[in-house]
Amino acid sequence: MQLLNASVFRNIRRILLSLFEKKVSISNCFLFAVSPIRYLKKTPLPMKTLLKGWILDIYEDETDGVRIWFITEDYQRICLRQYLPVRFYAAGPRERLHQYCLAMQGMPGLMNLSRENKRDVFKPEPVCVLQIEMDNPVRQRICFQRLKKDFPDLTYYNADLAVHIHHAARYHTFPLAFCSVTCNSENQEILNLEVLNSRWDVTPLHPVLRILEIEPSCDPNKKKPDSLRLSYQHHAQQIGMRDPANALNHINQLIEKIDPDMIQTKWGDDWLFPELLEMENATGIPLKINRDEERKLFWKKEITYYSYGQIVFRGREAHLFGRCHIDTKNAVMWSDYHLDGALESARVTTLPIEQAARVSPGSGISAMQMITALEQDVLVPEQKQQIEASKSALDLIQFDRGGLIYQPRTGLHCNVAEIDFTSMYPAVIINGNISPEVPLPDGLKPASNILGVVPLTLKPLYEKRVLIKEKLLHFPDKNIPLAKSYTARASALKWLLVVCFGFLGYKNARFGRIEAHEAVTRGGREALLIAKETSEEMDFEVLHMFVDALWIQKSGCKKVSDFQPVLDEISRRTGMIISMDGIYRWIAFLPSRSNDDQPVPNRYFGIFEDGSLKIRGIEARRRDIPAWIIETQLEMLNCLSKAADARKLPDYLPKAFRIFHDALEAINADKIPPEKLVITNRISRKLSEYKAPTAAVRAARQLLETTGKNTAPGQKIRYLYTIGTPDVFAWEIPGPIQSEQIDKAKYRELLARAAGTILYPFGINAKQISDYAQGGLQTEFSYLNSKVERIY
Amino acid sequence: METTIELYASDKTAIALQQPLSCGFLVLYGPQAATPQLLQLCANLALNNAVRILDCGNRSDMHLVARELRGITRDPAAAMLNIHLSRAFTCYQTEALLSESRSLENMPVLILDLLTTFFDESVQKKEAERLFGNVLDHIRKISRKNPVLVGVKPIPELAVSRIDLIYQLKEAADQFQQLQNTPLITEDDKNQQLPLFDSN
Numbered sequence: 001m002q003l004l005n006a007s008v009f010r011n012i013r014r015i016l017l018s019l020f021e022k023k024v025s026i027s028n029c030f031l032f033a034v035s036p037i038r039y040l041k042k043t044p045l046p047m048k049t050l051l052k053g054w055i056l057d058i059y060e061d062e063t064d065g066v067r068i069w070f071i072t073e074d075y076q077r078i079c080l081r082q083y084l085p086v087r088f089y090a091a092g093p094r095e096r097l098h099q100y101c102l103a104m105q106g107m108p109g110l111m112n113l114s115r116e117n118k119r120d121v122f123k124p125e126p127v128c129v130l131q132i133e134m135d136n137p138v139r140q141r142i143c144f145q146r147l148k149k150d151f152p153d154l155t156y157y158n159a160d161l162a163v164h165i166h167h168a169a170r171y172h173t174f175p176l177a178f179c180s181v182t183c184n185s186e187n188q189e190i191l192n193l194e195v196l197n198s199r200w201d202v203t204p205l206h207p208v209l210r211i212l213e214i215e216p217s218c219d220p221n222k223k224k225p226d227s228l229r230l231s232y233q234h235h236a237q238q239i240g241m242r243d244p245a246n247a248l249n250h251i252n253q254l255i256e257k258i259d260p261d262m263i264q265t266k267w268g269d270d271w272l273f274p275e276l277l278e279m280e281n282a283t284g285i286p287l288k289i290n291r292d293e294e295r296k297l298f299w300k301k302e303i304t305y306y307s308y309g310q311i312v313f314r315g316r317e318a319h320l321f322g323r324c325h326i327d328t329k330n331a332v333m334w335s336d337y338h339l340d341g342a343l344e345s346a347r348v349t350t351l352p353i354e355q356a357a358r359v360s361p362g363s364g365i366s367a368m369q370m371i372t373a374l375e376q377d378v379l380v381p382e383q384k385q386q387i388e389a390s391k392s393a394l395d396l397i398q399f400d401r402g403g404l405i406y407q408p409r410t411g412l413h414c415n416v417a418e419i420d421f422t423s424m425y426p427a428v429i430i431n432g433n434i435s436p437e438v439p440l441p442d443g444l445k446p447a448s449n450i451l452g453v454v455p456l457t458l459k460p461l462y463e464k465r466v467l468i469k470e471k472l473l474h475f476p477d478k479n480i481p482l483a484k485s486y487t488a489r490a491s492a493l494k495w496l497l498v499v500c501f502g503f504l505g506y507k508n509a510r511f512g513r514i515e516a517h518e519a520v521t522r523g524g525r526e527a528l529l530i531a532k533e534t535s536e537e538m539d540f541e542v543l544h545m546f547v548d549a550l551w552i553q554k555s556g557c558k559k560v561s562d563f564q565p566v567l568d569e570i571s572r573r574t575g576m577i578i579s580m581d582g583i584y585r586w587i588a589f590l591p592s593r594s595n596d597d598q599p600v601p602n603r604y605f606g607i608f609e610d611g612s613l614k615i616r617g618i619e620a621r622r623r624d625i626p627a628w629i630i631e632t633q634l635e636m637l638n639c640l641s642k643a644a645d646a647r648k649l650p651d652y653l654p655k656a657f658r659i660f661h662d663a664l665e666a667i668n669a670d671k672i673p674p675e676k677l678v679i680t681n682r683i684s685r686k687l688s689e690y691k692a693p694t695a696a697v698r699a700a701r702q703l704l705e706t707t708g709k710n711t712a713p714g715q716k717i718r719y720l721y722t723i724g725t726p727d728v729f730a731w732e733i734p735g736p737i738q739s740e741q742i743d744k745a746k747y748r749e750l751l752a753r754a755a756g757t758i759l760y761p762f763g764i765n766a767k768q769i770s771d772y773a774q775g776g777l778q779t780e781f782s783y784l785n786s787k788v789e790r791i792y
Numbered sequence: 793m794e795t796t797i798e799l800y801a802s803d804k805t806a807i808a809l810q811q812p813l814s815c816g817f818l819v820l821y822g823p824q825a826a827t828p829q830l831l832q833l834c835a836n837l838a839l840n841n842a843v844r845i846l847d848c849g850n851r852s853d854m855h856l857v858a859r860e861l862r863g864i865t866r867d868p869a870a871a872m873l874n875i876h877l878s879r880a881f882t883c884y885q886t887e888a889l890l891s892e893s894r895s896l897e898n899m900p901v902l903i904l905d906l907l908t909t910f911f912d913e914s915v916q917k918k919e920a921e922r923l924f925g926n927v928l929d930h931i932r933k934i935s936r937k938n939p940v941l942v943g944v945k946p947i948p949e950l951a952v953s954r955i956d957l958i959y960q961l962k963e964a965a966d967q968f969q970q971l972q973n974t975p976l977i978t979e980d981d982k983n984q985q986l987p988l989f990d991s992n
Contacts, residue, residue, distance in 0.1 A: 152922055384882065387889045393838075393854040393875035507881035508914065514879060689949055713950075 049185040055177045060163040062138040069322045071207045080183050082190040086140045086166050089129040092154040097130045109139030119378045121437035122386035137163045157379035168350040169374035174199045175346040175353050176206040199347045200460045202467045212260035220271040221732050244279035252288045268327035273318040291322025304714045313714025324353045331357045340485045341492035361495040365503050369511045372457040399518045403547030404525040407599040408589035412761045414646045416553045417563045418581040424548035425501035426462045427576045428523035430455045436513035443526045453511050465493040531570045538566045546602050582608040586646040588761035607641045619754040628676040632663040633754040660755040670739040678718045678731050683711045695728050703730035721746040748773040813939035822971030825905035825945035827851045835860035837900050838874040845877035848886045849905025883909040887923045890930035903942040911951035928964045
């Protein structure tokens with residue numbers, strides 16, 4: 001910009017002044033004026049290199065535009081750079097836009113200003129906007145942030161998008177995309193990039209990633225680890241932490257030797273990398289963790305936020321350049337779908353692998369919607385400002401409802417089929433074309449044929465999941481690696497589809513609209529009602545309905561083929577896929593713990609025909625229950641699951657009771673390791689805010705007082721119940737806990753509750769079980785037998 | 793502008809707000825942003841008049857209004873049709889909603905839980921303050937031709953840095969009523985904000 005002289009600036013000013021007076025584009029002349037060197041300088045033809053490879057990492061760079069790391073076909077790891085100009089938009093009163101144009105004059109990286117008409121999803125007509133083209137994503141971000149302070153009243157579009165979103169929209173790239181690249185072999189600048197596969201490929205080929213795993217010798221929250229375990233492929237080695245210089249040198253050498261694509265750690269974000277950086281400071285030996293040697297470790301700050309009504313804490317994150325770091329202890333969905341699912345999530349959402357592994361699925365859906373919008377030339381608002389249209393109180397009551405629930409008939413039932421709609425809400429969104437910018441349906445039929453941004457985003461995702469699930473059906477053994485991989489990928493896609501509905505009503509969703517959210521639940525209720533009516537017309541008894549699933553029963557129907565006609569008819573009437581989840585040999589729907597006459601939706605356990613167990617809403621599904629109680633309850637259920645049919649249950653009930661009895665004896669005899677008695681709860685507020693502290697809060701305060709370690713809102717606290725004062729013991733307090741300190745009566749009571757849940761359908765009430773647990777009632781096994789016999 | 797602060801027992805507030813309401817800007821400060829009181833009032837107003845609800849905290853429990861109406865009219869549905877509401881879920885939407893309501897005339901306007909969206913920590917404090925300034929301007933304009941009742945709740949500790957918003961609201965309001973037994977904004981912050989709710 002320093003090269004521009006005063007006359008050029010005067011020229012710019014004159015053009016800008018006329019810009020919003022005339023409907024003419026000045027893009028070319030402005031381009032010339034602002035960026036003369038790039039367009040005037042004659043450069044010699046570059047030496048071109050053609051290569052093919054997979055994208056591993058992509059990030060912005062102030063000098064290069066973007067840097068992209070590839071794994072080439074011959075397994076080299078190379079970094080190329082690419083020039084990536086980006087555009088953003090501002091809308092508002094003409095005078096303000098004019099002032100904005102003037103303010104833009106001194107901005108480094110400005111390439112072009114022009115006036116455009118663009119589509120805003122929340123407005124019926126195109127909006128007139130100022131288009132600002134910058135030569136580099138970093139400079140675009142800086143420019144936007146700087147000018148927004150002076151022009152907060154303007155409406156901005158495409159202004160805060162991550163670089164991978166711009167890149168994906170322009171080149172259809174995604175993590176592990178297979179690309180054909182032409183580059184300048186002298187300066188490694190990409191001249192042409194073409195993606196050769198698609199993120200929707202069901203069986204994508206990707207390179208074998210070099211994964212280095214690093215794990216401390218113990219949980220660093222419990223005590224300071226004295227060594228690290230580093231493993232690569234089938235080799236592992238232990239590195240002591242007592243000599244920091246030696247440890248750092250060792251790690252650096254190993255990283256140099258292996259050159260990993262991914263560093264997979266446990267507690268890497270909140271302990272390992274901070275520890276290594278401390279060592280670096282203390283020894284002066286640089287930690288060479290990045291592939292891009294010009295870059296330092298990038299820290300993303302910890303945050304506390306609300307998600308689905310729950311306060312969530314996400315710890316800080318250590319990000320690398322040129323390779324990925326995944327801290328499996330700080331990856332939201334890791335326990336559900338591991339690396340295969342994380343890679344699938346990265347592929348379809350285009351989020352960088354490091355990010356896809358850590359963030360909640362909502363961020364992925366958001367990124368996908370933005371890419372769809374950019375591809376459709378629809379503006380992505382920086383802040384959503386559209387408001388809900390006025391409705392009457394009666395309308396609100398009618399529309400603002402959730403999924404449909406029919407309370408179950410409590411007790412034991414035999415030969416019950418559970419049928420459910422495949423990804424019901426995504427199917428309603430796609431079939432009903434529910435999107436903020438299109439007319440909304442009143443039921444299941446779309447009011448418009450042109451697909452909106454939301455269904456356009458979801459359709460390939462939904463179809464991909466259906467195809468993967470179909471592929472899975474061909475694997476009789478679901479434990480072979482390929483089947484496991486498909487299962488993990490299907491799970492990753494499922495979570496993305498699950499959140500897409502909630503995202504329509506999420507306050508910060510760019511393409512959310514509350515009326516669209518309501519239209520989805522309306523469609524869901526409609527579909528479930530059709531399913532119920534169809535079932536009853538075909539003489540099935542509906543025992544329970546829960547949002548997208550029905551439990552149906554008909555005398556004589558025991559096989560899948562017996563239920564197929566009703567499934568086909570429901571699918572025909574709703575236009576949505578409904579499938580058989582399984583047929584239960586027997587299933588028990590449970591009532592409320594406090595009131596036997598009050599059925600509770602989605603609280604049941606049952607055994608499928610193949611002997612597998614399905615449980616919902618009972619202790620074994622809860623995350624705050626000690627492992628010992630979960631294991632005992634599951635053991636009791638597994639024992640009952642051996643009954644070939646309900647008539648055989650009396651043979652197994654005493655055995656199940658014996659499991660409970662043995663567990664009681666074990667706790668009385670101090671045979672349960674303390675770690676199996678640990679209770680985990682989440683803290684939802686600051687510790688100082690609690691007036692009547694729960695056991696979890698008492699434990700968190702104890703931890704703070706003893707070790708100085710605070711438990712932030714959203715973080716979990718682990719503790720045990722103990723005798724006397726204090727009545728809890730925070731698990732992370734260093735040092736062992738003595739068995740005589742443990743409050744066994746409390747644990748017996750918790751166990752009795754869990755056993756009572758299992759035994760309730762057989763006529764044994766909670767009080768009896770509780771009395772037995774505390775030694776007040778001598779229940780005979782024969783008594784139990786008589787109870788069960790009375791049922792049949 | 794001098795602000796009147798009166799203390800009311802929670803269950804007496806609706807009675808204290810005598811109908812017909814006159815034009816002006818009244819703030820009710822209490823637990824749950826005084827929503828039960830405002831919805832009770834809403835039911836009474838809707839018997840004979842159209843009422844506009846601008847819900848800024850997802851608090852429009854219309855089942856509660858319906859229950860209230862069942863006790864006072866044979867045709868609660870007709871009264872429910874008199875209530876017109878819109879919801880805002882972000883401070884940007886709150887600002888836009890109030891901006892669109894500037895042209896309202898001769899209609900009681902109830903603004904539920906006005907401040908909640910401005911406590912959103914994903915919006916920078918300066919930006920929240922800018923938008924809130926606009927919001928106050930909109931409310932002043934609306935209150936010239938309509939009775940405007942605004943419900944607000946004690947500020948959560950996480951948002952205590954935005955306490956100025958309550959001061960600004962108090963300054964802008966014609967009346968600022970604090971429901972009895974409403975805790976001060978945060979226990980930790982008592983010393984900093986005594987003047988705000990000191991009824992003397």
